[in-house]
Amino acid sequence: MNESAFSEQAMNAAIDQQNKCTSYPKVGAVIVKNGEIISTGFRGEVSGKHAERIAIEKLPNPDLTGTTIYTTLEPCVEIHECQPHKPCASLLMDLNVEQVVIGVLDPNGKIYCQGYDRLLKSGVKVAFFTPALRNKIESSTFKFDCSIGYGPSGKRRVAVVGNGKKFTIYASQKSPDAMSFRWDTLQYAHSVVDLIADNESIACAIGAEKFEDISDPLVFRESAHYARMRSGDIAVLYPPKASFITLIRLVEITEFDITFQWQVRNRP
Numbered sequence: 001m002n003e004s005a006f007s008e009q010a011m012n013a014a015i016d017q018q019n020k021c022t023s024y025p026k027v028g029a030v031i032v033k034n035g036e037i038i039s040t041g042f043r044g045e046v047s048g049k050h051a052e053r054i055a056i057e058k059l060p061n062p063d064l065t066g067t068t069i070y071t072t073l074e075p076c077v078e079i080h081e082c083q084p085h086k087p088c089a090s091l092l093m094d095l096n097v098e099q100v101v102i103g104v105l106d107p108n109g110k111i112y113c114q115g116y117d118r119l120l121k122s123g124v125k126v127a128f129f130t131p132a133l134r135n136k137i138e139s140s141t142f143k144f145d146c147s148i149g150y151g152p153s154g155k156r157r158v159a160v161v162g163n164g165k166k167f168t169i170y171a172s173q174k175s176p177d178a179m180s181f182r183w184d185t186l187q188y189a190h191s192v193v194d195l196i197a198d199n200e201s202i203a204c205a206i207g208a209e210k211f212e213d214i215s216d217p218l219v220f221r222e223s224a225h226y227a228r229m230r231s232g233d234i235a236v237l238y239p240p241k242a243s244f245i246t247l248i249r250l251v252e253i254t255e256f257d258i259t260f261q262w263q264v265r266n267r268p
């Protein structure tokens with residue numbers, strides 16, 4: 001078997017591990033040496049430990065020299081100081097892993113790209129799963145589809161990705177009625193993002209600070225195809241034929257992600 005065929009087989013083996021998880025996020029890992037899978041792990045297999053650590057601790061000798069680890073989710077970095085275990089990115093570096101092959105980057109804003117960055121800076125080779133396998137992982141790692149929300153209200157953090165992925169809000173869990181928008185993050189460095197909607201259907205609720213400040217969303221008439229927003233701003237989204245109206249409040253913009261909340265209102 002050639003190298004890339006074997007590599008894809010190892011990716012699939014990590015996904016098989018991921019599929020054994022019974023809670024979210026689902027993460028699987030396999031360790032490869034000399035063209036052979038020498039250990040496996042999945043989150044939940046040992047309580048309180050991450051998939052990478054579980055696979056490492058099954059080895060008779062934890063030295064990772066000359067090994068490649070395939071993990072479906074980006075290895076973690078410190079989130080808070082009193083974590084019981086060393087974060088996986090540090091563990092892998094300290095054990096001299098040669099290469100890390102990542103399924104998806106962690107959408108948690110405190111980790112996103114930082115595990116990746118730290119590994120690269122320490123001289124570890126980093127590669128990614130194939131696009132088709134990444135898609136498969138992205139739709140199964142987390143409990144929520146990161147691109148869908150529901151009324152009556154909710155809050156979500158999304159990764160900053162160029163022109164922004166489409167986000168769809170349904171009137172309720174049971175309703176087929178939905179509307180979509182996306183974030184344009186080209187100016188996030190200036191703490192400004194644009195919220196884009198089709199059909200000139202979005203307006204800034206200038207002056208409003210809380211959803212409760214807005215008694216009738218339809219008073220905001222200067223609708224356009226985008227709303228330029230800073231933290232704390234609220235926009236009103238009302239596509240012409242939609243059965244409902246969505247208020248969207250930008251909670252926070254960071255280098256890595258955008259946090260926003262929404263509230264669905266009946267159309268008067």
Ligand SMILES: [Zn+2]
Nearest residue numbers: 050075076088
């Ligand atoms: Zn970890």
